[in-house]
Amino acid sequence: MVSELDKATVRMKDPEQVKNIISALRKGGAGKLQVISDFDMTLTRFGFNGRRCPTSHNIIDNSRVISEEGRKKLKDLLHYYYPIEIDPYRTMEDKLPLMVEWWTKAHNLLSQQKILKSDIAQMVKESDVMLRDGFNIFFDQLHQSRVPLFIFSAGVGDVLEEIIRQAGVFHPNVNVVSNYMDFNDSGILKGFREPLIHTYNKNNTVLKNTEYFQQLCTRTNILLLGDSMGDLSMADGVTSLENILRVGFLNDRVEEQRGKYLEAYDIVLEKDETLDVVNGILRFILPQTELVQPKSP
Numbered sequence: 001m002v003s004e005l006d007k008a009t010v011r012m013k014d015p016e017q018v019k020n021i022i023s024a025l026r027k028g029g030a031g032k033l034q035v036i037s038d039f040d041m042t043l044t045r046f047g048f049n050g051r052r053c054p055t056s057h058n059i060i061d062n063s064r065v066i067s068e069e070g071r072k073k074l075k076d077l078l079h080y081y082y083p084i085e086i087d088p089y090r091t092m093e094d095k096l097p098l099m100v101e102w103w104t105k106a107h108n109l110l111s112q113q114k115i116l117k118s119d120i121a122q123m124v125k126e127s128d129v130m131l132r133d134g135f136n137i138f139f140d141q142l143h144q145s146r147v148p149l150f151i152f153s154a155g156v157g158d159v160l161e162e163i164i165r166q167a168g169v170f171h172p173n174v175n176v177v178s179n180y181m182d183f184n185d186s187g188i189l190k191g192f193r194e195p196l197i198h199t200y201n202k203n204n205t206v207l208k209n210t211e212y213f214q215q216l217c218t219r220t221n222i223l224l225l226g227d228s229m230g231d232l233s234m235a236d237g238v239t240s241l242e243n244i245l246r247v248g249f250l251n252d253r254v255e256e257q258r259g260k261y262l263e264a265y266d267i268v269l270e271k272d273e274t275l276d277v278v279n280g281i282l283r284f285i286l287p288q289t290e291l292v293q294p295k296s297p
């Protein structure tokens with residue numbers, strides 16, 4: 001059915017159930033489907049050539065516009081809070097206030113750095129960020145089939161939009177809900193807009209007042225993509241949900257987190273830097289449009 005599911009990176013608790021969900025998604029067709037995806041470390045690579053790739057926040061932290069002192073403080077926050085974010089032995093309830101603390105401190109530090117709106121494109125150009133291999137097939141396939149792609153991110157919206165714009169895949173079917181920067185009249189960063197989105201409040205509490213909420217509810221078949229346990233609630237706002245397939249990228253502390261991920265995600269992709277499996281599933285679900293061949297003279 002989907003040959004990519006035989007890849008060595010794929011793990012499933014219940015392969016039969018996965019098969020049934022994929023069949024149901026195919027039956028429902030493009031008209032009923034929406035893709036709800038996290039951004040950082042889900043649509044972007046976790047690592048490349050043995051080095052970590054940046055999140056949308058890290059792109060700003062590592063850029064030339066941040067002072068030496070600011071960069072050090074942001075690094076210290078990352079080294080303190082990231083291990084908490086992914087700690088498999090702490091509950092989400094326990095982590096939640098600490099994540100609010102991290103995001104609040106980081107956003108306050110960034111807001112003191114006199115970042116210009118016009119700096120963002122250059123920051124992204126000079127960064128080591130990479131979308132996962134196969135990203136163009138993923139974005140183009142959804143666009144061609146008119147399937148909405150909803151990116152729900154606790155990263156920085158202005159930065160992530162610039163990444164997909166520079167990659168040439170910011171098609172009109174893409175909707176983003178994320179943390180957006182607030183600039184003053186001179187184009188200098190003065191803060192971040194509400195509501196604050198962090199790893200563990202990606203649910204309808206932050207979606208209720210967004211324009212996208214209505215559209216979200218009309219597509220009842222869902223392909224959900226994430227890399228964190230907090231990404232699992234991204235589809236909670238869809239009231240009349242029919243079928244959902246959850247695909248989770250397990251990037252870090254694989255051995256320790258495997259059990260939890262297998263319980264929560266239908267398909268777990270271990271240290272897989274590609275979108276191959278997702279693209280294989282979409283190819284099976286969506287009717288394939290003929291490639292337009294150039295006319296011979």
Ligand code: TMP
Binds near residue numbers: 041057102103106198
């Ligand atoms: P997301 O992948 O759920 O959208 O979350 C964004 C990621 O950003 C999350 O894994 C933590 C990370 N992050 C940073 O790298 N630096 C920061 O300053 C903050 C607040 C978050």
Ligand code: MG
Binds near residue numbers: 038039041226
């Ligand atoms: Mg993520």
